[in-house]
Amino acid sequence: MLRALGSILALIALMAGAVDAQQSRSADRSDRKLMIVCSTTQVADFTRQVVGDRCQVHCILAPGADPHTYMPTPGDAQMTAKADLCIQNGWHLEGKNWMSTLAKDAGKPIVTCADGVQPIELETQGEKIRDPHTWLAPKNAAVYVNNIVRGVAKLDPANKADYEARAKLYLQQLRVLDSWIREQFNVIPPAKRILVTSHDAFNYFSQEYGFKNQAPVGWSTGSEVGAGMTPERFKAVVNSIRSFGVKAVFVETSVNPKLVREIAREAGVEVGGELYSDSMGPAGSAGESYIGMMRENVLTIILALK
Amino acid sequence: MRPLVAALIWLILLGGLTLYMTARQGPNRAISQELSRAEGLYSLVLTPTFDVEPDPFALQTDSSEKPAALVVKLNGTELVRMVEKVEGGKTIRVEPIKGLVQGKNEFYFEASPLIPEAQRSEALRVRILRDGRIIEDRSFWSEDGVRIAETFSVNLETSKPSQENGHEH
Numbered sequence: 001m002l003r004a005l006g007s008i009l010a011l012i013a014l015m016a017g018a019v020d021a022q023q024s025r026s027a028d029r030s031d032r033k034l035m036i037v038c039s040t041t042q043v044a045d046f047t048r049q050v051v052g053d054r055c056q057v058h059c060i061l062a063p064g065a066d067p068h069t070y071m072p073t074p075g076d077a078q079m080t081a082k083a084d085l086c087i088q089n090g091w092h093l094e095g096k097n098w099m100s101t102l103a104k105d106a107g108k109p110i111v112t113c114a115d116g117v118q119p120i121e122l123e124t125q126g127e128k129i130r131d132p133h134t135w136l137a138p139k140n141a142a143v144y145v146n147n148i149v150r151g152v153a154k155l156d157p158a159n160k161a162d163y164e165a166r167a168k169l170y171l172q173q174l175r176v177l178d179s180w181i182r183e184q185f186n187v188i189p190p191a192k193r194i195l196v197t198s199h200d201a202f203n204y205f206s207q208e209y210g211f212k213n214q215a216p217v218g219w220s221t222g223s224e225v226g227a228g229m230t231p232e233r234f235k236a237v238v239n240s241i242r243s244f245g246v247k248a249v250f251v252e253t254s255v256n257p258k259l260v261r262e263i264a265r266e267a268g269v270e271v272g273g274e275l276y277s278d279s280m281g282p283a284g285s286a287g288e289s290y291i292g293m294m295r296e297n298v299l300t301i302i303l304a305l306k
Numbered sequence: 307m308r309p310l311v312a313a314l315i316w317l318i319l320l321g322g323l324t325l326y327m328t329a330r331q332g333p334n335r336a337i338s339q340e341l342s343r344a345e346g347l348y349s350l351v352l353t354p355t356f357d358v359e360p361d362p363f364a365l366q367t368d369s370s371e372k373p374a375a376l377v378v379k380l381n382g383t384e385l386v387r388m389v390e391k392v393e394g395g396k397t398i399r400v401e402p403i404k405g406l407v408q409g410k411n412e413f414y415f416e417a418s419p420l421i422p423e424a425q426r427s428e429a430l431r432v433r434i435l436r437d438g439r440i441i442e443d444r445s446f447w448s449e450d451g452v453r454i455a456e457t458f459s460v461n462l463e464t465s466k467p468s469q470e471n472g473h474e475h
Binding site for chain 1: 361362363364365366367368369421452453
């Protein structure tokens with residue numbers, strides 16, 4: 001009798017141990033956060049807004065880095081290999097498509113945020129290029145957020161409702177931002193709304209808020225078709241500044257300011273300040289988030305042009 | 307004898323475990339409430355002072371789905387969903403309002419003004435009629451063109467309808 005009881009108790013202990021081990025294994029699995037690797041700082045910010053603390057979000061580019069000229073490192077390839085999902089801006093913002101190449105090499109799914117935006121097509125050297133700087137208009141940023149929600153929900157359907165709730169709140173913040181920008185720019189007469197920056201990053205922004213924009217460097221600071229500075233562009237920008245009586249020109253935080261300073265000297269105008277364009281600012285700066293960088297850009301433009 | 311005792315102990319253990327698991331899961335009963343349908347013919351009349359357009363800042367869980375320009379929900383269920391632009395000043399009439407119950411009914415309205423018109427304050431006028439008689443008439447204002455998203459409750463009694471309201475920004 002005692003032996004039978006003893007064997008049963010031993011069996012129960014064994015079963016309890018097995019159940020415990022199984023539970024801790026499944027707990028480990030559920031505790032492991034999904035890992036998302038993003039190419040640019042803006043894309044990473046949108047992703048963090050959507051996933052909150054549910055996923056680990058890593059960004060390949062550091063704040064202030066230029067996505068057009070960035071060369072991926074072996075560390076980036078290792079990070080992408082561990083990712084569950086990759087998210088990029090797309091439309092060749094990532095020079096020579098470095099993000100999609102990293103994802104493809106690692107065999108990881110990739111979401112292209114710019115897909116679905118109404119593109120501005122730039123015709124240069126006989127080629128049509130979709131301007132990739134779409135996020136600088138908040139309504140396009142909304143398209144990014146929606147693409148990210150769909151991508152993340154597909155990866156983690158169990159938490160779909162959570163991602164959607166976060167996205168809905170963030171989309172409202174983008175709407176308020178858009179409304180605020182329109183209100184702020186009312187103080188600049190339409191004739192004075194001329195934005196001269198380092199490179200052609202502000203086409204969507206200008207289209208949305210009634211600016212004309214000029215840039216000595218083309219759509220990319222890299223070596224793609226239609227990119228870079230030409231003497232003709234330089235001359236055209238200086239002439240525009242003089243003929244429109246532009247008060248100030250702007251440098252970009254992710255682009256060498258030398259060229260714009262040269263233009264300002266040549267045209268006899270001031271440098272109105274730094275604008276965030278292809279990259280957000282470092283942690284602790286006003287431009288550490290997308291909404292923060294847009295707000296700072298608007299205030300910088302107003303102070304210089306009104 | 308011994309195998310019988312072992313089997314009995316096993317049965318007690320497994321039975322206890324099953325009972326515990328069932329009790330822990332809790333009864334999966336659907337909460338049902340008997341609600342009586344409100345008597346009479348109810349109509350909803352909406353008049354925006356602005357052109358209502360599909361909201362570019364709407365959440366789109368499906369890329370093929372069009373964002374809504376105007377949404378009305380009654381007690382959490384969608385009553386109206388318009389995906390095309392609605393001209394300002396044009397009246398939208400819903401008759402009969404399906405799903406109204408005796409007691410408290412909550413309406414939710416969502417309407418997006420055109421983005422270039424976002425600087426003006428705009429309004430959405432909402433009227434609820436019972437057998438052709440207005441029982442509720444109110445306007446929801448959008449400051450600086452921000453999307454209108456409002457709720458309000460109507461308390462429908464069998465004899466005389468009365469109202470109370472809530473506000474959401």
